[in-house]
Amino acid sequence: MQESSATIGRDLGRIFQAFSVMPLLSLPVALVWHELYAVPALLVSTLLPLGIGTALVRRFAGAAEPGKLHGMMIAASGWFLVAGFGALPFLLVAWTQQLGLFGAPLLSETTAAHLSALNALFESLSGFTGTGLTMSVNESELPHTLQWWRSFIEWIGGVGVIVLTTAILARPGSGSLTLYESEARSEKIHPSIVSTVRTIWWIFLLFTVFSILVLWLAGMPMWDAINHAMTGLATGGFSITDGSIATYDSPLIDFALLPIMVLGSIAFPVHYLVLRGDLSQLYEDLQTRWVFGFFGLLSAFLVAIIYSQGVYQSTETITFLGTTLTGNAAALFQSVRYGVFQLVSAASCTGFQTANSLGTQWSMAAQMTVSIGMVVGAAAGSTVGGIKLVRLATLTKGTAYRIRNVFLPETAVTHFELGRRKLDDQEAAREFEEAAIITFLWFVFLAVGAFVLMLTVQSAYTLPNVLFEVASAQGNVGLSAGITGPGMPTPAKVMFLFNMWIGRLEIIPVLVLLRGLLYREGVFQ
Known part of the structure; x- marks a missing residue:
C-alpha cells in the first residue's frame, strides 16, 4: 500500500510540475494587454503547484514505476487535481478585481461568476476536458488574460496533461507508456x-x-x-x-x-x-x-x-x-x-x-x-x-x-x-x-446525469433539452440548449463536473480511482 501511494504521489508531483509552466507562459499575455493586476494571480498559480509537485517528487523519488492500476489512478486524480490548480487564475483574478487590488478595474458581471470556487473549478475542468460549457455569461467581458487562459487550458487538454508531462519531463521507460495509455491513448x-x-x-x-x-x-x-x-x-x-x-x-x-x-x-x-x-x-x-x-x-x-x-x-x-x-x-x-x-x-x-x-x-x-x-x-x-x-x-x-x-x-x-x-x-x-x-457505462451515466438535471432545473426544459445538455457535458462537446450557466443549481454543476471528468478519461480510470478511495485495502493487495 505504501509503495503504491509513493508511485502515485511521485507521478502526480511530476504532473503538477509540468502544469506550473502553463501560468508562467501566460504572463506575456497579461503584460501585452496591460493587465498587470493579473500577474500576481498567475505567479501564485505557478508557484503553488510547482512547490507541491516538487515536494512530492522529492519525497517519493525512489518509488517504483507505475503499473496499469497505478496509471489509471494517476490519470484520473491528476486530471481532476490539475483542473483544481487551473481554477486558480479564474478565482484569483476575480477576487483581485473584487477587492480592487493592484489597480484592477471594476469587476464585470461575467468575471464575478468566478468569485465562486465551484464556478471556477467548473470553468477549469470544462476547459481541460475540452468540453466548453461555461460559467461565463459574456466571454467578451472577461480580461484578455482569462480569455487566453480558457483557450490555453483547452489547447493543452486536447492533447492531454500526461502527454504534456511526458514531453516536458521526459522519462523513457515502461512507466511513461503506462501513463500514456491510461489517458485513453493506445x-x-x-x-x-x-x-x-x-x-x-x-x-x-x-x-x-x-x-x-x-x-x-x-x-x-x-x-x-x-x-x-x-x-x-x-x-x-x-x-x-x-x-x-x-x-x-x-x-x-x-x-x-x-x-x-x-x-x-x-x-x-x-x-x-x-x-x-x-x-x-x-x-x-x-x-x-x-x-x-x-x-x-x-x-x-x-x-x-x-x-x-x-x-x-x-x-x-x-x-x-x-x-x-x-x-x-x-x-x-x-x-x-x-x-x-x-x-x-x-x-x-x-x-x-x-x-x-x-x-x-x-x-x-x-x-x-x-x-x-x-x-x-x-x-x-x-x-x-x-x-x-x-x-x-x-x-x-x-x-x-x-x-x-x-x-x-x-x-x-x-x-x-x-x-x-x-x-x-x-x-x-x-x-x-x-x-x-x-x-453501456456511457449510457448509464448519461441517464444518471439526465435524472439529476431533471430533478434540479426548471420545468421549462424538455427531456430532449436535458439529454442534449448532459450528452454535451459527458461527450466533452460544449453545445448548450441554454441550461448551463452560473445560475445552474449546485447539484447539477457537481453532476456535470463528474460527467465531464469521466467523459474525457473514458470512465474506467475514474471508477478505478473511486473504488480505490472507497476500498483501499482491496485495491492495494
Whole structure:
C-alpha cells in the first residue's frame, strides 16, 4: 500500500510540475494587454503547484514505476487535481478585481461568476476536458488574460496533461507508456513513447499555426483567430465572444472552421503518416473512413430535417463570395451552412455554435440528431470525446460477425477483421467486450446525469433539452440548449463536473480511482 501511494504521489508531483509552466507562459499575455493586476494571480498559480509537485517528487523519488492500476489512478486524480490548480487564475483574478487590488478595474458581471470556487473549478475542468460549457455569461467581458487562459487550458487538454508531462519531463521507460495509455491513448507513432509525444506536439503546433492563418484570412481579427484556432483544433469550443462563432455571422468563417474541427477529429498517428506523404491513410485507416462517412451521412440527414421543416426562411437574401441567393436557394444555403457546421461541431466534440436558435427553434428530431453526433464522437487517439467511432465500428462489425458465424459449420476457421487487423475469436471477444462495457457505462451515466438535471432545473426544459445538455457535458462537446450557466443549481454543476471528468478519461480510470478511495485495502493487495 505504501509503495503504491509513493508511485502515485511521485507521478502526480511530476504532473503538477509540468502544469506550473502553463501560468508562467501566460504572463506575456497579461503584460501585452496591460493587465498587470493579473500577474500576481498567475505567479501564485505557478508557484503553488510547482512547490507541491516538487515536494512530492522529492519525497517519493525512489518509488517504483507505475503499473496499469497505478496509471489509471494517476490519470484520473491528476486530471481532476490539475483542473483544481487551473481554477486558480479564474478565482484569483476575480477576487483581485473584487477587492480592487493592484489597480484592477471594476469587476464585470461575467468575471464575478468566478468569485465562486465551484464556478471556477467548473470553468477549469470544462476547459481541460475540452468540453466548453461555461460559467461565463459574456466571454467578451472577461480580461484578455482569462480569455487566453480558457483557450490555453483547452489547447493543452486536447492533447492531454500526461502527454504534456511526458514531453516536458521526459522519462523513457515502461512507466511513461503506462501513463500514456491510461489517458485513453493506445497507438504509438514511434517505438519510444517520449518520441511519440514530442511528435504529437510538433504536429499539434503545426496545425495550430495553420488554423490561425486560415481563420485570419477568412476575416477574423488576429486575437480572435489565435483563440478560436486553439480551441477549434483541440475540439474544445471555448470562445472569446458571447455568441460563439455566430457573433461573426460569416459563412466564410463557418466554412473555414470545418477543416480545423475535422483535423482535430483524426488520430495523430494518421496525421503523422499523411504528413510523411502517405495519403492513402485518409481512406485506408478504418477510423478515418468512418469519420468522413459518419460526419457526411449525419450532416446530410440534419440538413434535410431543418430544410424540410423550414427553420430558415426563403425570404432571406444571402450573399456569399459575390453570389446573391434568394428564395429556396437561400433557405437551402442556410440549412447547409448551419446544419453541417453544427453537426461537425457536435460530432468532433468541439462545441462551437452558429445556430443561436439551436435549443428553441430546432425541432426535437434536429436536436436528437446533433445529440447522436455528440454521443458517438470521432476517432480514438484524436482530441475528441464521446464513445469514439472505433467502438461503434467494433460493435457494428462484431454483431454482424457473430450473426454470420451462426450460419457457418463449427469446423470453419474465421477471423474478425477490424481495419487492417485480423483477430481470432478470443481477441475479437475481448475487443467486443471492451467496446460494449464502455458504451453501456456511457449510457448509464448519461441517464444518471439526465435524472439529476431533471430533478434540479426548471420545468421549462424538455427531456430532449436535458439529454442534449448532459450528452454535451459527458461527450466533452460544449453545445448548450441554454441550461448551463452560473445560475445552474449546485447539484447539477457537481453532476456535470463528474460527467465531464469521466467523459474525457473514458470512465474506467475514474471508477478505478473511486473504488480505490472507497476500498483501499482491496485495491492495494
